[in-house]
Amino acid sequence: xxxxxxxxxxxxxxxxxxxVSIATVSRIVNGHxxxxxxxxxHVTKSIKVLKFRPNVIGRNLKTSRTHVFGIVVPTxxxxxxxxxxxxIQEEARLAGYSTLVTMNEYQEGExxxxxxxxxxxxxxxxxxxxxxxxxxxxxDRLDDEDIPYVLLYNKPExxxxxxxxxxxxxxxxxxxxxxxxFGHTRSAVIAGRFSDSDRSQARYEGxxxxxxxxxxxxxxxxxxxxxxxxxxxxxxxxxxHPNPPTAIFCSTDIIAISVIGIITSLGLSxxxxxxxxxxxxxxxxxxxxxxLTTISQPSRRMGRVAVQLLMDRIEGGEExxxxxxxxxxxxxxxxxxxxxxxxxxx
Amino acid sequence: xxxxxxxxxxxxxxxxxxxVSIATVSRIVNGHxxxxxxxxxHVTKSIKVLKFRPNVIGRNLKTSRTHVFGIVVPTxxxxxxxxxxxxIQEEARLAGYSTLVTMNEYQEGExxxxxxxxxxxxxxxxxxxxxxxxxxxxxDRLDDEDIPYVLLYNKPExxxxxxxxxxxxxxxxxxxxxxxxFGHTRSAVIAGRFSDSDRSQARYEGxxxxxxxxxxxxxxxxxxxxxxxxxxxxxxxxxxHPNPPTAIFCSTDIIAISVIGIITSLGLSxxxxxxxxxxxxxxxxxxxxxxLTTISQPSRRMGRVAVQLLMDRIEGGEExxxxxxxxxxxxxxxxxxxxxxxxxxx
DNA sequence: CTGAAAGCGCTAACAT
DNA sequence: ATGTTAGCGCTTTCAG
Numbered sequence: 120x121x122x123x124x125x126x127x128x129x130x131x132x133x134x135x136x137x138x139v140s141i142a143t144v145s146r147i148v149n150g151h152x153x154x155x156x157x158x159x160x161h162v163t164k165s166i167k168v169l170k171f172r173p174n175v176i177g178r179n180l181k182t183s184r185t186h187v188f189g190i191v192v193p194t195x196x197x198x199x200x201x202x203x204x205x206x207i208q209e210e211a212r213l214a215g216y217s218t219l220v221t222m223n224e225y226q227e228g229e230x231x232x233x234x235x236x237x238x239x240x241x242x243x244x245x246x247x248x249x250x251x252x253x254x255x256x257x258x259d260r261l262d263d264e265d266i267p268y269v270l271l272y273n274k275p276e277x278x279x280x281x282x283x284x285x286x287x288x289x290x291x292x293x294x295x296x297x298x299x300x301f302g303h304t305r306s307a308v309i310a311g312r313f314s315d316s317d318r319s320q321a322r323y324e325g326x327x328x329x330x331x332x333x334x335x336x337x338x339x340x341x342x343x344x345x346x347x348x349x350x351x352x353x354x355x356x357x358x359x360h361p362n363p364p365t366a367i368f369c370s371t372d373i374i375a376i377s378v379i380g381i382i383t384s385l386g387l388s389x390x391x392x393x394x395x396x397x398x399x400x401x402x403x404x405x406x407x408x409x410x411l412t413t414i415s416q417p418s419r420r421m422g423r424v425a426v427q428l429l430m431d432r433i434e435g436g437e438e439x440x441x442x443x444x445x446x447x448x449x450x451x452x453x454x455x456x457x458x459x460x461x462x463x464x465x
Numbered sequence: 466x467x468x469x470x471x472x473x474x475x476x477x478x479x480x481x482x483x484x485v486s487i488a489t490v491s492r493i494v495n496g497h498x499x500x501x502x503x504x505x506x507h508v509t510k511s512i513k514v515l516k517f518r519p520n521v522i523g524r525n526l527k528t529s530r531t532h533v534f535g536i537v538v539p540t541x542x543x544x545x546x547x548x549x550x551x552x553i554q555e556e557a558r559l560a561g562y563s564t565l566v567t568m569n570e571y572q573e574g575e576x577x578x579x580x581x582x583x584x585x586x587x588x589x590x591x592x593x594x595x596x597x598x599x600x601x602x603x604x605d606r607l608d609d610e611d612i613p614y615v616l617l618y619n620k621p622e623x624x625x626x627x628x629x630x631x632x633x634x635x636x637x638x639x640x641x642x643x644x645x646x647f648g649h650t651r652s653a654v655i656a657g658r659f660s661d662s663d664r665s666q667a668r669y670e671g672x673x674x675x676x677x678x679x680x681x682x683x684x685x686x687x688x689x690x691x692x693x694x695x696x697x698x699x700x701x702x703x704x705x706h707p708n709p710p711t712a713i714f715c716s717t718d719i720i721a722i723s724v725i726g727i728i729t730s731l732g733l734s735x736x737x738x739x740x741x742x743x744x745x746x747x748x749x750x751x752x753x754x755x756x757l758t759t760i761s762q763p764s765r766r767m768g769r770v771a772v773q774l775l776m777d778r779i780e781g782g783e784e785x786x787x788x789x790x791x792x793x794x795x796x797x798x799x800x801x802x803x804x805x806x807x808x809x810x811x
Numbered sequence: 812c813t814g815a816a817a818g819c820g821c822t823a824a825c826a827t
Numbered sequence: 828a829t830g831t832t833a834g835c836g837c838t839t840t841c842a843g
Contacts, residue, residue: 129820140830145822155828170610175585176525177820180835185522187586195550196748201541205568212575217582220566222551229558236563239521240533264516347752376752383754402542406693406722407753408729475836486814491838501812523836526819 128169130177137165148173179241188429189237190220191230191247191257193315197345197373198401199418200248203271206422207246214430216243230257238266244429246271246422251317253277267432271425272318272416274440281432283425285445287318290414291325293447294368294396297412299333302456303366303394306330306338307357309350309378310370313342319370322398322414326368339364343374350377354385365393365456372397372404372413379407379452390454400448409451416445474515476523483511494519525587534775535583536566537576537593537603539661543691543719544747545764546594549617552768553592560776562589576603584612590775592617592768597663599623613778617771618664618762620786627778629771631791633664636760637671639793640714640742643758645679648802649712649740652676652684653703655696655724656716659688665716668744668760672714685710689720696723700731711739711802718743718750718759725753725798736800746794755797762791 130148134141139162146154147162154162165171179185188211192200204220211218219242221233227250234257237245245268249255252273258280261268274284298306308326311319319342327337339360341353357363369375375397379389389395389409397404400415421443428441476494480487485508492500493508500508511517525531534557538546550566557564565588567579573596580603583591591614595601598619604626607614620630644652654672657665665688673683685706687699703709715721721743725735735741735755743750746761767789774787 130822131820141821142823142831143829146829149822151822153828158829172585174526174587174820176522176531176587177835178822179522180526180820180837181822183835195541195547196544198542198544198547201544201547204541204566205570208566208568212579217565217567217579217586219563220550220554221563222554224551233558239518240563241520241522373752376749380752380754380756403722403749406719406726408726410726476838477836487837488814488816488839489812492813495838497838499812504813520836523819524838526821526836527838529819 127174128171129174130171133162133165133169133171136169137162185241185243186215187217187219187240187242188426189234189242189245189247190218191234191245191249192220192222193248193250194222194224195220197371197399198403199272199372199399199416202401202418203422203425206419207426208422209419210423210426214426216426227256234261238264244268244433246425246429248272250315252280252282253317267429269425269429269432271421274317274321274442279439281428281439283421283428283441283443285414285416285421285443287321288325288328290398290445291322291327291368292329293325293445294322294398294414295326295329297396297447297453298366298368298394299329299335301366301394301453303364304335304456305362305364306335306366306368307364308338308340308368308370309353309374310340310342311374312344315344316370322368322370338368345373347377347381350374351381354378354381358385363393366453367393367395369395369397372399372401372411375411375413375452376403376407379409379411390452391457394453394456396453400446404448404450411448412450412453413448414445415448417443473520474517475520476517478515479508479511479517482515483508531587531589532562533586533588534562534564534772535580535588535591535593536564537580537591537595538566538568539594539596540568540570541566543717543745544749545618545718545745545762548747548764549768549771552765553772554768555765556769556772560772562772573602580607584610590614590779592771592775594618596661598626598628599663613775615771615775615778617767620663620667620788625785627774627785629767629774629787629789631760631762631767631789633667634671634674636744636791637668637673637714638675639671639791640668640744640760641672641675641679643742643793643799644712644714644740645675645681647712647740647799649710650681650802651708651710652681652712652714653710654684654686654714654716655699655720656686656688657720658690661690662716668714668716684714691719693723693727696720697727700724700727704731709739712799713739713741715741715743718745718747718757721757721759721798722749722753725755725757736798737803740799740802742799746792750794750796757794758796758799759794760791761794763789 130141130144133144195201223230252275270282308323310323313320343349397411397413404411476487476490479490569576598621616628656669659666689695743757743759750757
């Protein structure tokens with residue numbers, strides 16, 4: 120439990136080995152100023168021989184910089200987050216930053232500790248997705264301690280926290296518009312728990328409002344966690360209605376894919392009997408049959424933009440919201456409501 | 466570009482504020498030895514007031530420990546890796562470790578640099594999945610520099626590198642056995658590029674060998690990268706055969722899901738016309754219709770075990786291979802070969 | 812029970 | 828062009 124850190128050559132070892140001062144070695148390692156050609160060669164050889172690897176910890180302590188960002192996501196098992204982390208890393212690496220990643224699996228407790236650790240490690244900023252952007256203890260503390268951070272996917276409404284997000288309400292409305300365009304009047308929303316995700320709630324609102332504004336009955340709402348059993352029960356419940364919905368909007372693609380699988384396994388057809396729209400735009404949606412119609416977020420790009428915004432922040436930038444465009448992605452999971460349905464209604 | 470690190474209270478500030486020495490503060494922060502009750506209270510208050518957060522960098526420099534592991538995976542977009550990273554983090558956190566994660570997107574170049582950065586940051590060990598365990602420049606360097614690491618998913622054959630993996634050959638054979646049991650004789654394998662994945666190759670071998678050992682014709686092999694277009698072409702090619710295969714084994718679930726989608730969209734049925742088996746056991750396989758029959762790896766647990774093994778290593782442990790059991794996961798994507806097929810052959 | 816002091820590996824003035 | 832030196836924030840003997 121003691122000397123886990125591998126014993127490695129220090130800058131002093133190199134200096135001694137090469138017969139120069141540590142300052143010279145430092146200069147060479149960091150490509151600074153001019154160093155005599157001969158000396159440079161000589162020292163470079165010593166570095167090779169001793170397998171010298173500059174100890175970033177020493178440097179960090181001296182310079183008070185770590186070049187590390189922290190990332191906090193609910194889970195990596197949802198590809199939408201995995202993708203965004205990929206984008207973040209791409210951009211961060213370009214800027215010379217590494218990333219400390221943590222997921223909270225939708226448990227607020229873990230989050231606390233993980234962020235604590237990150238802050239103790241002096242990450243220079245954080246990128247995170249929280250349950251509720253306007254009402255987050257974590258963000259409160261970050262604000263209080265003046266830690267630069269940017270939210271990803273969250274779109275704060277009442278607070279003016281820095282964020283990169285799509286307009287979830289508009290996205291939900293877009294889904295509704297599509298259903299209505301195809302003649303659907305009886306709809307349902309299967310959404311992730313509102314208490315776990317402000318996005319889920321916003322998407323529902325946008326969807327619901329559109330139906331209302333068209334004079335159509337409001338959608339039936341079911342909140343679910345991400346277990347399949349849960350979704351199954353929700354579907355069963357919906358189908359037991361005397362006049363079941365012909366269109367289901369899901370707050371995430373994972374739920375939508377699950378819904379399609381369940382409906383199909385029940386001997387019904389998507390979109391033949393029921394049309395489905397998801398939200399996120401994960402790759403899997405395009406792999407399955409029928410392919411998923413969805414409101415697609417540019418996750419990878421959002422990750423990259425978040426890094427840029429975070430770096431701006433650190434430099435004192437003031438931009439607070441970067442709204443990203445979502446894209447309606449037409450798949451095969453939506454179709455015109457059956458004529459017979461229309462007749463029955465008439 | 467200069468003072469990105471937030472100015473925070475140091476241990477000295479706390480000491481001054483509380484009117485004690487920094488040694489005392491340190492003791493309290495680390496819960497060491499006995500400290501007078503009054504002093505402790507007083508100092509604790511100062512810590513609160515000044516929002517003191519111990520600077521781990523200083524500690525790391527002093528103690529030569531970082532409590533950080535590095536993780537290198539090909540991609541996070543494949544849930545099998547996302548899941549394993551989840552397992553790693555769970556276990557690592559329990560042991561008081563954080564993790565620096567990097568993905569190489571199957572590009573060897575990025576990997577080099579990322580690992581370099583990790584080593585400079587003095588990670589205490591690495592957990593990685595490489596293209597070819599027995600033939601990896603990265604592992605060579607790690608060996609050379611005596612950096613503790615454990616491979617995950619890779620199962621070294623010729624080298625005795627430390628690894629946590631399932632028996633991919635046996636897994637492939639298990640898939641073949643299932644097909645044969647159901648009367649299939651003409652098979653195909655759609656596998657990830659062997660040059661990208663030694664697992665892919667091993668799974669193919671196991672599958673292929675089983676067929677041969679049963680006196681059946683060897684499977685048709687197609688290597689693909691992870692683009693859908695690629696898989697589509699592979700399927701088209703297979704179906705154009707005069708006597709196309711009735712069973713397809715895919716080296717990963719992602720490929721399998723893609724294959725099922727494509728076959729279905731072609732108007733054929735899985736498993737009605739063609740049976741499919743995947744490998745990995747990702748959640749999505751159970752979400753789709755038909756649910757995927759697959760050789761499932763305990764990814765999350767493997768991640769946890771990898772952490773344990775890595776810690777053993779660091780302590781001087783010698784264990785080199787932890788073989789994990791795969792689980793045959795029966796879905797709905799496999800069925801008995803059609804009688805008519807059998808007749809045609811007869 | 813508490814304080815003084817050395818030093819982890821490195822960078823960046825400041826000398827020369 | 829190169830060397831000297833003072834810390835960065837912390838832990839940890841060693842004294843008292």
